[in-house]
Amino acid sequence: MRIGIIGAGQLGRMLVEAGYPLGLEFRFYDRVADTPGGQVAPIVTGEFDDHARLAQFAKGCDVVTFDWENVPVESLIPIAKRVPVYPRPDILAIAQDRLLEKTLFRDLGIPTPAFAPVDLRYDLECVLDRIGAPGILKTRRMGYDGKGQARIMKRKDAAAAFTSLDGQSLIYEGFVRFSREVSMIAARSSSGEIAYYPLSENVHASGILDETRAPARYPSLERQARRHVRAILERFDYVGILAVEFFVKDGILLANEMAPRVHNSGHWTIEGAVSSQFENHLRAITGLPLGSTEPRGHSAMVNFVGAMPTRAQALAVKGLHFHDYGKREARPGRKLGHATVVAGSAKDRDRSLARARKLKKKG
Numbered sequence: 001m002r003i004g005i006i007g008a009g010q011l012g013r014m015l016v017e018a019g020y021p022l023g024l025e026f027r028f029y030d031r032v033a034d035t036p037g038g039q040v041a042p043i044v045t046g047e048f049d050d051h052a053r054l055a056q057f058a059k060g061c062d063v064v065t066f067d068w069e070n071v072p073v074e075s076l077i078p079i080a081k082r083v084p085v086y087p088r089p090d091i092l093a094i095a096q097d098r099l100l101e102k103t104l105f106r107d108l109g110i111p112t113p114a115f116a117p118v119d120l121r122y123d124l125e126c127v128l129d130r131i132g133a134p135g136i137l138k139t140r141r142m143g144y145d146g147k148g149q150a151r152i153m154k155r156k157d158a159a160a161a162f163t164s165l166d167g168q169s170l171i172y173e174g175f176v177r178f179s180r181e182v183s184m185i186a187a188r189s190s191s192g193e194i195a196y197y198p199l200s201e202n203v204h205a206s207g208i209l210d211e212t213r214a215p216a217r218y219p220s221l222e223r224q225a226r227r228h229v230r231a232i233l234e235r236f237d238y239v240g241i242l243a244v245e246f247f248v249k250d251g252i253l254l255a256n257e258m259a260p261r262v263h264n265s266g267h268w269t270i271e272g273a274v275s276s277q278f279e280n281h282l283r284a285i286t287g288l289p290l291g292s293t294e295p296r297g298h299s300a301m302v303n304f305v306g307a308m309p310t311r312a313q314a315l316a317v318k319g320l321h322f323h324d325y326g327k328r329e330a331r332p333g334r335k336l337g338h339a340t341v342v343a344g345s346a347k348d349r350d351r352s353l354a355r356a357r358k359l360k361k362k363g
């Protein structure tokens with residue numbers, strides 16, 4: 001069985017690493033060949049809007065998935081007429097637009113921060129009257145890892161924030177003074193079976209995921225997260241892994257965003273769960289039974305952003321699992337690798353995490 005993956009970043013690479021032991025074959029599609037995925041499986045190069053080339057690529061695949069959220073939906077629709085594309089393009093179209101995404105949450109009864117669309121400077125004034133400051137102005141599309149965002153701490157910041165993002169369709173969100181951030185990752189198979197990973201607790205730095213600890217044991221939050229995630233999965237007859245990120249405020253989850261793909265806050269599952277998110281994504285999209293999402297202990301993951309420790313430095317930390325994505329160029333804000341520690345208790349995990357954290361360098 002051959003799986004086509006559109007986008008050949010680190011997520012695609014880790015899908016392949018999880019799929020080879022299952023006897024699956026892979027082929028990537030990306031703009032350039034020298035990518036983290038292209039180092040571990042054959043790759044076809046082409047533009048993401050080259051429908052003819054994409055159709056040719058899909059012809060040799062039994063199922064197609066993507067590791068990049070901004071693949072044009074118009075490019076996936078013709079492919080989906082020939083081979084199954086999972087997750088389905090309809091949910092991708094929503095995940096690509098923060099306004100549609102937050103509207104979906106609201107329609108499904110999932111609490112979300114106060115939000116409103118902003119296209120004109122005048123809209124922003126009206127929205128500020130209603131929602132107030134502080135808040136965050138974000139581009140509706142193509143924003144990730146804190147990109148395309150401007151904070152409005154006081155009303156007088158509005159003009160500068162708008163100018164910095166001018167010309168794009170925007171969304172304004174009320175600033176949530178959250179006590180913590182958590183995410184839930186779940187897999188759903190085509191037969192409707194759902195497997196939930198335990199809640200992950202996440203820390204972001206400059207809008208980029210910095211650290212994850214799991215399982216985060218908050219029974220009430222876990223119940224809320226499962227309910228919200230299930231509502232999304234069932235609305236879309238979803239197949240594959242879905243991740244939803246939440247803010248926690250006064251014991252209530254507020255959905256910030258969803259990713260219809262494997263997610264950075266689930267990287268700990270490679271060593272820290274019986275079956276990883278990558279394996280379960282592959283199981284789901286190929287019609288195999290889902291694997292156990294049980295944690296194997298207490299895990300923590302640190303991201304290496306902008307700079308990598310050397311292999312020797314990382315491997316000198318006892319029990320540390322090191323992942324180098326093989327990116328040739330280090331740039332500020334670029335995710336280059338991660339490390340995971342797994343321990344028998346939360347206390348031991350935190351001790352190992354402190355050592356793993358020391359590997360981080362300024363990018």
Ligand code: AMP
Pocket residue numbers: 113136143144145146147173174175176177178181204207208256257
């Ligand atoms: P995003 O790109 O929307 O995932 O935002 C990245 C990070 O910025 C989040 O994980 C939060 O730490 C922070 N953030 C985004 N939106 C808000 C908000 N409405 N209120 C408070 N913090 C936010």
